[in-house]
Amino acid sequence: MxxxxxxxxxxxxxxxxxAPLTKLVFFSALSLLLMFGDQQLQFTKPLRAxxxxxxxxxxxxxxxxxxxxxxxxxxxxxxxxxxxxLKAAELKALELSVRSQQVEQxxxxxxxxxxxxxxxxxxxxxxxxxxxxxxxxxxxxxxLVINKGQTNGVALGSPVIDAGGVIGQITRLYPMTAEVTLLxxxxxxxxxxxxxxxxxxxxxxxMLEGVPMIELKFVxxxxxxxxxxxxxxxxxxxxxxxxxxxxxxxxxxxxxDISFARIHAKPLAELxxxxxxxxxxxxxASAAKGKAP
Amino acid sequence: xxxxxxxxLLLPVSPWFIAGSLISAFLVSxxxxxxxxxxxxxxxxxxxxxxGIHQPRRVGMAIAFVxxxxxxxxxxxxxxxxxxxxxxxxxxxxxxxxxxxxFPIKEQMLQIxxxxxxxxxxxxxxxxxxxxxxxxxxxxxxxxxxxxxxxxANFILLAPQRRAHDPDAHRxx
Numbered sequence: 001m002x003x004x005x006x007x008x009x010x011x012x013x014x015x016x017x018x019a020p021l022t023k024l025v026f027f028s029a030l031s032l033l034l035m036f037g038d039q040q041l042q043f044t045k046p047l048r049a050x051x052x053x054x055x056x057x058x059x060x061x062x063x064x065x066x067x068x069x070x071x072x073x074x075x076x077x078x079x080x081x082x083x084x085x086l087k088a089a090e091l092k093a094l095e096l097s098v099r100s101q102q103v104e105q106x107x108x109x110x111x112x113x114x115x116x117x118x119x120x121x122x123x124x125x126x127x128x129x130x131x132x133x134x135x136x137x138x139x140x141x142x143x144l145v146i147n148k149g150q151t152n153g154v155a156l157g158s159p160v161i162d163a164g165g166v167i168g169q170i171t172r173l174y175p176m177t178a179e180v181t182l183l184x185x186x187x188x189x190x191x192x193x194x195x196x197x198x199x200x201x202x203x204x205x206x207m208l209e210g211v212p213m214i215e216l217k218f219v220x221x222x223x224x225x226x227x228x229x230x231x232x233x234x235x236x237x238x239x240x241x242x243x244x245x246x247x248x249x250x251x252x253x254x255x256x257d258i259s260f261a262r263i264h265a266k267p268l269a270e271l272x273x274x275x276x277x278x279x280x281x282x283x284x285a286s287a288a289k290g291k292a293p
Numbered sequence: 294x295x296x297x298x299x300x301x302l303l304l305p306v307s308p309w310f311i312a313g314s315l316i317s318a319f320l321v322s323x324x325x326x327x328x329x330x331x332x333x334x335x336x337x338x339x340x341x342x343x344x345g346i347h348q349p350r351r352v353g354m355a356i357a358f359v360x361x362x363x364x365x366x367x368x369x370x371x372x373x374x375x376x377x378x379x380x381x382x383x384x385x386x387x388x389x390x391x392x393x394x395x396f397p398i399k400e401q402m403l404q405i406x407x408x409x410x411x412x413x414x415x416x417x418x419x420x421x422x423x424x425x426x427x428x429x430x431x432x433x434x435x436x437x438x439x440x441x442x443x444x445x446a447n448f449i450l451l452a453p454q455r456r457a458h459d460p461d462a463h464r465x466x
């Protein structure tokens with residue numbers, strides 16, 4: 001046992017360092033500065049990116065037990081269940097193939113019409129597949145982290161979709177990973193088009209009785225909106241390609257004393273599997289080609 | 294009076310054990326945070342407070358600040374939010390460290406509970422003031438659970454410092 005260890009040595013007489021109160025004030029001021037920078041000025045981005053890259057292997061390690069557990073569960077899933085899934089997948093593939101053949105024909109038709117009218121052609125979005133690593137633990141935000149980042153060519157602001165519809169948008173980009181803010185986050189907005197009426201709206205996330213939903217903003221109480229209306233991306237924002245499914249209207253509340261209706265929609269993104277698609281923002285694609293969107 | 298202290302004579306602490314305990318507390322915090330339960334206690338805060346009480350010259354505000362920044366990045370919260378609450382917690386630990394250990398463990402818990410509540414409310418106030426919604430009442434359970442973890446931390450983190458009980462004719466205790 002080392003005799004010079006701390007418990008046996010008397011406290012230093014002269015070199016005691018700064019007073020605790022000084023240290024408290026210094027570190028508190030530093031945290032406040034960082035918070036202000038993070039919220040308003042965005043100068044903490046490199047620091048956050050560096051720390052997050054360093055922490056990535058640890059996160060990977062911590063996630064392993066849970067993933068092993070879930071893959072074990074999948075392994076022992078009953079044969080019947082697997083066959084049912086297969087049958088459902090085959091049916092869905094058949095449905096989709098019918099639809100995709102129609103889409104092909106419509107696309108050709110659309111292109112010819114657009115050429116006839118002299119409009120710039122709609123760019124088909126290029127995409128890459130990514131995997132959801134985990135949901136961000138912060139209880140104030142609704143975000144998740146995917147395993148593609150700056151090095152994979154993901155751009156800030158890219159839309160992220162899954163089989164059901166739009167999930168959200170990439171709001172923080174790290175070298176190896178990226179953070180996706182869900183449409184149900186209160187700070188996330190998306191311009192939508194009511195596919196029945198053609199009315200354009202803007203939404204943001206809102207909690208309705210503890211369930212994360214999407215709220216339609218600034219819809220007059222007299223507007224033609226019905227429960228079950230499908231909302232798709234309108235494509236006028238230069239971020240989301242047009243026509244992606246976003247949500248279905250589920251709650252409409254019209255009150256006499258407010259001139260706007262309170263409308264909530266249930267997001268169509270499934271968020272059940274682990275795979276998502278990261279699209280390129282449409283504005284970025286057309287900017288790279290030197291055209292106006 | 295000194296006989297009241299249950300752990301009056303402890304072996305010196307190994308710095309490696311302090312570092313190891315802080316790192317494992319960080320990992321446990323990380324693992325627990327993936328459950329998304331609001332009431333989940335912050336194990337790292339308990340660990341920082343514990344070493345702030347027992348080894349105030351080893352684990353101070355600088356370490357608390359750095360660990361808080363890591364926690365902010367891991368939680369993807371506002372950078373500096375956890376750092377501030379850990380620094381404040383560490384300061385409270387320093388100002389308490391000469392007094393607290395003279396009390397039995399239950400009274401220690403009574404005394405530290407307000408500090409955990411204060412540290413938790415710092416984060417809450419910061420987030421509410423930056424425009425986030427209140428996440429829900431279960432968040433108030435978290436500092437209480439942290440207080441309940443205090444005896445557990447005492448048991449685990451002091452274990453390597455306890456002497457083996459080895460009485461003989463010349464040493465009756």
